Amino acid sequence: MSGYVFGTTDLVDEQRESMQRCLDPITFARLEDLGVGPGWRCLDVGGGGGSVADRLGRMVGETGSVLVTDTAPDGLCTRGNVEVRHHDIVTDELPEAEFDLVHARLVLLHLPERRRALDRMVRALKPGGWLLLGEFDCTWLRVLAAPSAQDGAAFSRFHRALCAVLEQAGADVEWGVHAYRAVQELGLVEIGSLAHAEPWPGGGDGARWLEINSRQLEERLLGTGPVTAGDLDGVRASLGDPAFVVSSYLTISTWGRRPVDGWQGRAGR
Numbered sequence: 001m002s003g004y005v006f007g008t009t010d011l012v013d014e015q016r017e018s019m020q021r022c023l024d025p026i027t028f029a030r031l032e033d034l035g036v037g038p039g040w041r042c043l044d045v046g047g048g049g050g051s052v053a054d055r056l057g058r059m060v061g062e063t064g065s066v067l068v069t070d071t072a073p074d075g076l077c078t079r080g081n082v083e084v085r086h087h088d089i090v091t092d093e094l095p096e097a098e099f100d101l102v103h104a105r106l107v108l109l110h111l112p113e114r115r116r117a118l119d120r121m122v123r124a125l126k127p128g129g130w131l132l133l134g135e136f137d138c139t140w141l142r143v144l145a146a147p148s149a150q151d152g153a154a155f156s157r158f159h160r161a162l163c164a165v166l167e168q169a170g171a172d173v174e175w176g177v178h179a180y181r182a183v184q185e186l187g188l189v190e191i192g193s194l195a196h197a198e199p200w201p202g203g204g205d206g207a208r209w210l211e212i213n214s215r216q217l218e219e220r221l222l223g224t225g226p227v228t229a230g231d232l233d234g235v236r237a238s239l240g241d242p243a244f245v246v247s248s249y250l251t252i253s254t255w256g257r258r259p260v261d262g263w264q265g266r267a268g269r
């Protein structure tokens with residue numbers, strides 16, 4: 001199976017909630033920085049639990065509107081100025097030159113066809129419209145403190161296996177870093193990026209998210225080799241213990257603007 005590995009797994013609602021609690025403050029700050037405001041027409045690709053679409057809906061007000069898409073839109077509901085659409089960013093068309101803002105968080109990282117999807121997202125921007133991506137560099141995550149060296153080593157084996165499972169499905173676990181160049185190659189201007197990392201202590205939202213991932217992907221994780229069922233039990237115990245602390249993933253926001261005039265898209269297209 002390639003693409004998004006968490007789509008049909010258990011605990012998706014809890015996963016979405018912990019993800020949103022970890023990442024919404026970062027994303028919301030970037031939306032403020034870009035000046036999203038009344039009257040904007042926005043697209044949130046792969047909107048998941050809908051927190052970003054809800055926020056955008058409030059920011060753009062009655063004169064603006066938000067389209068939020070997902071291949072699994074069960075966590076989303078149409079209300080007010082927020083419209084939900086079942087949509088696959090890899091295979092389904094988008095309207096061209098329609099949006100003032102196109103946003104995606106932790107979607108393209110998973111998709112082997114991320115460049116095609118990104119190209120489509122950029123073509124959906126109005127001239128002068130903003131693209132905002134929020135993506136991880138998964139290789140950043142480290143054990144910061146552990147009650148024992150064995151706890152730290154078991155977590156590291158688990159995390160290596162998690163990255164291997166994602167990569168087997170076509171993910172780019174360093175996409176957060178690669179996104180800047182991809183945006184540049186599409187001819188956007190005023191490109192910027194900002195990276196964020198913080199400690200994720202056991203028992204907190206970030207640790208809970210990782211623990212959920214360990215359950216959602218248990219079979220695949222055990223299939224990769226180095227991680228054992230005993231490791232996973234230990235890792236889950238560690239992720240509930242405030243004395244066990246990992247760094248968060250490096251969360252990299254990357255943005256760029258479609259030129260107002262003369263934009264041709266990717267060279268040679």
Ligand SMILES: C[S@@+](CC[C@H](N)C(=O)[O-])C[C@H]1O[C@@H](n2cnc3c(N)ncnc32)[C@H](O)[C@@H]1O
Nearest residue numbers: 004046047048070071072088089090105106107
């Ligand atoms: C890691 S979740 C992120 C959800 C949300 N963007 C957030 O950050 O809270 C990835 C989301 O992308 C959706 N997704 C996966 N493949 C997709 C595709 N080809 N087109 C659109 N959405 C997709 C999944 O269903 C899931 O909701």
